[in-house]
Amino acid sequence: MRRWLLPMAVLLPMLVFIYLPVAVLVLFSLHDGRVPVPPFEGPTLEWYGRVLANPKVVQATLASVGVAVVSAAISVALATLAGWGLARHRVPGRRWIEAAILMPLTVSYLVVGLGLMVAWSGVIPKSLPLVVIGHVVLNLPLAFAILYVQFDRDQARLEMAARDLGATEAQVFWRVTIPSLRVALIAAFALCFTFSWDEFIVAFLLSGFDPTLPVVIWSLLRTGLDPQTNAAGTLVFLVSIVGVVLVELLTHRKRARGPIV
Amino acid sequence: MDDLSLDIPAGSYVVLLGASGSGKTTLLSILGGFTPPTSGAVWLGDQDITLMPPARRPTATVFQDYALFPHMTVAGNVGFGLSVRGTAKAEIAAKVDAALAMVGLQGFGPRRITEASGGQRQRIALARALVTEPAMLLLDEPLGALDLNLRRQMQDELRALQRREGRTFVHVTHDQEEAMAVADMIVIMNAGRIEDHGPPERVYAKPRTRFAAGFMGESNILDASFGPDWADTALGRIPAVPQGGGAVAIRPESVLLSDAPGSVPLGMLTVTERVFQGAFARVAGRIGATELRLRCTPHDAPEAGATVPVHLAAGGAVGLAD
Numbered sequence: 001m002r003r004w005l006l007p008m009a010v011l012l013p014m015l016v017f018i019y020l021p022v023a024v025l026v027l028f029s030l031h032d033g034r035v036p037v038p039p040f041e042g043p044t045l046e047w048y049g050r051v052l053a054n055p056k057v058v059q060a061t062l063a064s065v066g067v068a069v070v071s072a073a074i075s076v077a078l079a080t081l082a083g084w085g086l087a088r089h090r091v092p093g094r095r096w097i098e099a100a101i102l103m104p105l106t107v108s109y110l111v112v113g114l115g116l117m118v119a120w121s122g123v124i125p126k127s128l129p130l131v132v133i134g135h136v137v138l139n140l141p142l143a144f145a146i147l148y149v150q151f152d153r154d155q156a157r158l159e160m161a162a163r164d165l166g167a168t169e170a171q172v173f174w175r176v177t178i179p180s181l182r183v184a185l186i187a188a189f190a191l192c193f194t195f196s197w198d199e200f201i202v203a204f205l206l207s208g209f210d211p212t213l214p215v216v217i218w219s220l221l222r223t224g225l226d227p228q229t230n231a232a233g234t235l236v237f238l239v240s241i242v243g244v245v246l247v248e249l250l251t252h253r254k255r256a257r258g259p260i261v
Numbered sequence: 262m263d264d265l266s267l268d269i270p271a272g273s274y275v276v277l278l279g280a281s282g283s284g285k286t287t288l289l290s291i292l293g294g295f296t297p298p299t300s301g302a303v304w305l306g307d308q309d310i311t312l313m314p315p316a317r318r319p320t321a322t323v324f325q326d327y328a329l330f331p332h333m334t335v336a337g338n339v340g341f342g343l344s345v346r347g348t349a350k351a352e353i354a355a356k357v358d359a360a361l362a363m364v365g366l367q368g369f370g371p372r373r374i375t376e377a378s379g380g381q382r383q384r385i386a387l388a389r390a391l392v393t394e395p396a397m398l399l400l401d402e403p404l405g406a407l408d409l410n411l412r413r414q415m416q417d418e419l420r421a422l423q424r425r426e427g428r429t430f431v432h433v434t435h436d437q438e439e440a441m442a443v444a445d446m447i448v449i450m451n452a453g454r455i456e457d458h459g460p461p462e463r464v465y466a467k468p469r470t471r472f473a474a475g476f477m478g479e480s481n482i483l484d485a486s487f488g489p490d491w492a493d494t495a496l497g498r499i500p501a502v503p504q505g506g507g508a509v510a511i512r513p514e515s516v517l518l519s520d521a522p523g524s525v526p527l528g529m530l531t532v533t534e535r536v537f538q539g540a541f542a543r544v545a546g547r548i549g550a551t552e553l554r555l556r557c558t559p560h561d562a563p564e565a566g567a568t569v570p571v572h573l574a575a576g577g578a579v580g581l582a583d
Contacts, residue, residue, distance in 0.1 A: 154326070160295060161328035164315045165342035165393060175345070179332040 022237065029230035047231040057232060060216040064197055067128055067212055071135035072143075072192035076185060078136070079143035084177065087151030088159075098148075105141040112137055113205040126208030134202040139192040146188040150181050183251045190247040194240050262287055262298070263453040269397075269446075271306070274423045274430045276440040278476070279450035285433045286401060288450070292431060293399050294318045305396060321390035322399040326406070327382045329374045335361070335385055336370030342393035360388040363422065380411045387419075391426065400432040404439065416442045437477050441465065449473045466512075471581045474510035479543075481511040481553050487580060495551045496527045499578050506583040513543065515577025516555035518563070523575030527553070530571045532563045 032042030051057050082101060086094055104112065116134050117126070124130050155177070162176040178185070200214040207215055213236060220229045262284050269275050277285040290296040291303060294315040302311045310318055321342070329338050339360050340353045348356075361369055364384035369377075377385060383403060390398055403419070404412045420443045423430045434440055440447050441461040448458040449472070457464055457473035468474040474482060485492035485501070485508055492501035492509045501509045517524055530553060532546040542562035545554050548571070555571065563569045 154328075157324060157326065157328040158330060160315075161322070161324060162330075162341065162345075164293060164295075164318075164320075164322045165345065165389070166316050167341070167345040168316065171345045175341075176330060180330065182332065 025230050026234045026237070029227055029234045031227050031230070034226075047227040048235075051228050051231045051235070054228075056211075056216055057213070060211050060213045061235075063128055063207075063210055064213040067131050067135060067203070068193045068196040071132045071139060071196045072189050074132070074136050075139040075143045075192045076147070076189045078140055079147050079188065080178075080181070080185070082144055083148040083151050084173075087148065088156070101144050102141045104137055105145075109138065109199070109201040113202040116202070117205050126206055128207065128210045128212075130206045130208075131203050131212065134206050135192075135196040135199060138199065138202065139195055142195065143188040143192055146191070147181065147184055150184045155180065186250055187247055190243055194243050197239060197243075198236055262291075265301075265453070265455055267448060267455060267458070269429060269431065271396075271429055272427050273445040274420065274432065274443055275446045275448060276444035277431065277433045277448050277450060278435070278437060278440040280435055280476075282452075283450040284453040285435075285448075285450045287453075289322075289399050289401055289431060289433045292397065293320050293322045319396040320399055321393050321395035321397075322401065323383075323386045323390050323403045325402045327386040329377075329382055329385060329389070331374050333374065334370065335366070335372050335374060335377065338374060338385055339370075339388045339392055341389065356392055357388075360392040363391065364388045365418075379406055380415065383407065383415060387422075391422075391428075395428065397429045397431060400430060402433055402435070404434070404436075412439070413442075419443055441477075447477075449476060451476070467579045468510060469582055471506075471508055471510075471583055474579070474581055479513050479554060479556075481513065481516070482581070483509050483511070483551065485509045485580070492578065492580060496548055496553075499525055499527075499573055500576075501578040501580050506581065508581045508583075509578045510581050511553075511573065511578050513554045513556040515574040516553060517572045517574050518555070518557055518561055518569060520572055521574060524572040524577075527571045527573050529568050530555075532565050532567050532569065535562050535565050537562075 027040060029047055030043035030045070031040055032044040032046070085091065086097060091097060113134060116130065116137065120130060120133075124133075158176050158180055159172050162172045167175065198214055199212075200218065203212040204215050204218070211219070213232070217229055217232045217236070220226065220232065265284075265288070267288075277288055279285040287296060291298050294310070294313060298311065302309055304310065305319065315322075330341065333341070336354075336357050340357045343353045343356060357370060358367075361367055364387050366381065366384055366388065369381070369385075374382070374385070383406075387403075400419075404415050407415060416439055419430070419432070423443075432440075432443060444461050446458060447461050447464045449456040449464065449468075451472045456476075457469040464473065465477050468477055468480075471482060474480040483494040483496065485494045487493075487501070488498075490500060491498050494509060499509070516527070528548040530546040530548050532544055534543075534545040536543045537559055539559075541556050542559040543554065543556055544562055545552065547553065553571070
């Protein structure tokens with residue numbers, strides 16, 4: 001028992017430090033009062049009603065979902081092709097290409113956002129498609145990092161076996177490569193989705209007149225503290241949680257059935 | 262791989278035997294079309310298949326790690342080769358059932374690959390390869406991952422399956438007992454070359470080279486110089502055929518503890534070690550400075566320290582090429 005004391009003494013305050021702000025946010029979204037400050041009164045769902053009745057918020061939610069789905073799909077598709085290409089062929093300068101694909105992970109969102117804003121000004125107007133491009137720039141390295149390691153020797157042998165049994169290259173790709181990477185593809189997509197879903201800086205710089213949800217929440221904040229923003233923030237948080245749980249269920253079920261050989 | 266030529270008789274069970282790095286797996290990979298040879302050609306019957314890709318080659322491979330598709334059922338795996346060729350579904354189902362029955366896995370079709378044991382995976386891989394009716398089945402260390410009992414059982418099954426199907430099997434292994442148990446022809450490989458090849462009985466009893474004699478079971482190898490039908494060794498002049506390059510091999514079971522018709526005395530053996538192995542005993546000792554190993558029934562085995570006369574069985578010495 002005693003050997004747990006010290007680790008717990010470190011772990012518990014750390015968890016409180018991480019989760020207290022989220023807990024407070026969620027709690028005061030249920031606050032029955034005009035300003036979300038203690039003491040807590042309520043609970044009430046009034047603010048959720050108001051937020052969901054706000055056409056700006058609804059519009060922005062749809063925009064965010066659209067951007068997240070499209071940018072995650074593009075990121076995963078490009079990362080899969082890049083991983084497959086680099087892992088399965090002798091590519092001159094492979095290391096440099098890998099580094100070039102992974103590099104944006106180290107560049108700050110602000111720089112990426114400003115760069116896209118400047119580079120595309122006059123070519124593509126600030127709009128949701130431009131946000132999609134920005135999110136692909138941010139998420140492609142992430143998807144690539146997840147998927148590239150999956151193209152290992154075992155995977156290569158599966159493809160070899162498929163070829164040996166008479167499959168064409170297209171059949172190898174669609175019937176063996178993609179299905180056997182299913183878990184990693186789901187994980188990469190879900191991660192790209194959640195990162196895009198609550199990304200603010202790039203969306204703020206590039207979305208123009210079609211703001212995404214984080215941008216709208218930010219503009220709500222400018223008019224002062226209001227439990228409405230707590231409610232909106234809680235909804236954003238809930239979507240992320242549901243996403244994570246779904247992925248965990250989908251991938252864990254596979255793992256529980258035994259090692260994927 | 263070094264200037265190698267091999268004729269594989271159609272419908273035979275051939276085992277490529279060698280240590281790791283001997284080139285046996287590379288040779289199999291060339292046969293399967295996964296590795297292009299830098300020079301030379303591969304012929305199947307009267308067809309040059311050197312440059313034919315694996316997908317169109319009439320060979321099928323059972324991989325060492327089986328390489329079963331984890332996202333498919335057992336039936337999905339076995340039927341894959343037919344399905345990618347566009348075979349009708351009903352025909353696939355019938356052939357898959359037949360192939361599973363052939364390897365003793367009736368009714369396993371709907372199961373998941375991850376539920377199958379090592380031995381079952383081995384059989385599934387075998388069924389998956391055989392269902393495409395290959396002219397040649399290539400097996401890369403197919404029993405390496407199985408425990409000893411299962412390995413013995415699968416050896417018998419592979420042999421029976423090959424006989425029944427009448428297909429050419431090419432099987433790679435480093436296990437000489439496995440090779441002798443299944444093969445019509447053993448090909449002993451070393452450093453990218455073929456040291457010896459032939460029926461297991463011949464390769465075991467009359468190995469061609471020093472390497473082959475040492476690799477196929479235990480052997481006493483004595484330096485020798487040859488006369489017309491004898492060899493002069495440290496143990497004296499002994500009858501030996503064929504003539505060799507500079508050594509003779511004597512199998513431990515050809516060293517006898519008593520006279521037999523046609524045997525030749527080798528001298529007095531001072532026993533240094535006796536190991537009980539169940540059905541037989543291994544005895545090691547010395548005649549002068551020459552070490553000699555023999556095999557006998559445990560009942561006859563002399564104790565360590567004893568000095569006993571030993572004889573060479575008739576035809577027990579084989580001249581070796583270098």
